[in-house]
Amino acid sequence: MAPKMLNFITGNENKLTEVKAILGDTVDLQSQSLDLVEIQGAIEEIAADKCRRAAEAVKGPVLVEDTCLCFNALKELPGPYIKWFLEALGHDGLNNLLAAYPDKSAQAVCTFAYCEGPGHKPVIFQGRTNGKIVPARGPTNFGWDPIFEYQGQTYAEMDKVEKNKISHRFLALEKLKTWLQSEA
Ligand SMILES: Nc1ncnc2c1ncn2[C@H]1C[C@H](O)[C@@H](COP(=O)(O)OP(=O)(O)OP(=O)(O)O)O1
Numbered sequence: 001m002a003p004k005m006l007n008f009i010t011g012n013e014n015k016l017t018e019v020k021a022i023l024g025d026t027v028d029l030q031s032q033s034l035d036l037v038e039i040q041g042a043i044e045e046i047a048a049d050k051c052r053r054a055a056e057a058v059k060g061p062v063l064v065e066d067t068c069l070c071f072n073a074l075k076e077l078p079g080p081y082i083k084w085f086l087e088a089l090g091h092d093g094l095n096n097l098l099a100a101y102p103d104k105s106a107q108a109v110c111t112f113a114y115c116e117g118p119g120h121k122p123v124i125f126q127g128r129t130n131g132k133i134v135p136a137r138g139p140t141n142f143g144w145d146p147i148f149e150y151q152g153q154t155y156a157e158m159d160k161v162e163k164n165k166i167s168h169r170f171l172a173l174e175k176l177k178t179w180l181q182s183e184a
């Protein structure tokens with residue numbers, strides 16, 4: 001059964017803002033701020049595990065999201081560890097990681113996981129946007145957005161409405177919406 005209300009558990013306000021903007025009033029979106037433990041492993045496993053932890057923490061239905069930035073020349077690393085790479089290396093350091101490689105292409109991957117409550121199996125919805133890593137351009141208020149270029153513009157340079165029409169998060173939420181409608 002599709003939930004009437006989604007409780008999005010995240011410690012990241014920018015994510016919450018984008019999810020609200022993309023879902024609009026199609027869903028009743030609640031939110032709780034929790035910084036959940038994230039395991040190592042495949043992207044889907046990390047999201048599913050994060051979802052189980054969130055369901056245990058709030059003792060009810062939850063939606064979580066995990067974002068990865070995958071450099072193709074680096075066999076998809078930093079991937080789920082982008083948060084720590086970004087904190088340690090900054091935008092210049094992330095560009096420098098690719099200095100030895102001609103291929104600057106990257107994928108922004110957004111994985112949502114929904115779970116009905118403790119003990120239930122999480123359902124996964126994933127979106128991927130292809131782009132490339134460039135020296136930072138545009139406002140610096142959202143993580144790696146200034147170094148991820150999509151069709152000539154970085155995410156940071158893009159108009160928010162335009163970004164939310166093509167982003168990895170939009171593509172994943174389209175799948176979530178389709179699932180919610182099919183279960184209704
Ligand atoms: N456009 C973007 N979309 C999502 N995350 C981004 C973006 N730009 C930068 N980031 C950052 C935020 C984090 O440092 C990292 C993603 O790590 P992740 O664990 O998914 O987020 P988080 O820890 O900030 O929130 P959460 O509490 O939902 O896990 O990438």
Ligand SMILES: [Mg+2]
Pocket residue numbers: 036038083
């Ligand atoms: Mg996190």
